[in-house]
Amino acid sequence: MTDALDSLDWSVIRALEEDGRRPFREIGRALGVSEATIRARVRRMQESGLLRIVAFTDPARVQSPYQLALVVMRVEPSRHEAIVEALSRHPEVSYVSTVMGRADILAEVLVRDQKQLWEIVSRKIRVIEGVVDAETMLIVEVHKLRYVLPNGEAAES
Amino acid sequence: MTDALDSLDWSVIRALEEDGRRPFREIGRALGVSEATIRARVRRMQESGLLRIVAFTDPARVQSPYQLALVVMRVEPSRHEAIVEALSRHPEVSYVSTVMGRADILAEVLVRDQKQLWEIVSRKIRVIEGVVDAETMLIVEVHKLRYVLPNGEAAES
């Protein structure tokens, strides 16, 4: 399913990385192809899940106060998948990944305050069956965050 | 500069979280206001840096092979800011945050393969002056990733 991207695809991606609402016609003009071609490329990439065009907000400006935390977890291997699913179901959990190293699973939690953080971590996460250990780090400030890939120019905040 | 967002702003954000290219006119119709109002709201939020509408790609589909890793770092307090800056300058470093807990700084690295990962971690990160300890976890799979806030419905992948 990983169709190879040609240079036109990459050019389109880079254009939309800068401005997700840039008109297809304008992109086509800049790249010397028709608008229908741009539209078809974008649709194909979107349908394959490769490309997404969405709005997102800056937590620091939108929600105040707010609290981000990373929960570093050790789990029983046999319960790994079930725990991933349980974590993912929580709306307060904004990120879940499987890792190798000191931990087995990483989970990021986004909540209003430390009281809610405690409730989520202690009453929702640590009680999941198979969770051996869960260590929390408070995220004080996010300095760099890139939403795109090294191949293209990065959109950072 | 953190202008309070009213319910109309939130409705607009939620609409654009689902589809960043949804016509303002359509959003206006759905919310019972004029299209010009929607555009004015979006422009204001974009100019303040609160809202961004961009395309992003799924690393797993776009770059193969690729390797993500989280580097959990202890640093000398007096060198904290300098280290954050040094990390942020590297294009392979996709995320940098200051945390409280077991670690002082978290850094995510996005590279092609494990050889490049080793080069970045050992030759670029661990050698930065003031880095006391750096522990690497290989990110095997990202199960959940939300780019937006708890207030609205989440856009997940």
Place this chain on the structure above:
DNA sequence: GATGAAAAGTGCGCACC
């Protein structure tokens, strides 16, 4: 700030290559 109206520009489907 919000609105409606006119002009310019865009998205979309389609027939064709």
Place this chain on the structure above:
DNA sequence: GGTGCGCACTTTTCATC
């Protein structure tokens, strides 16, 4: 896959409230 065309719709500007 790519393209050009036609039409409906959207964006943009601006005068108005």
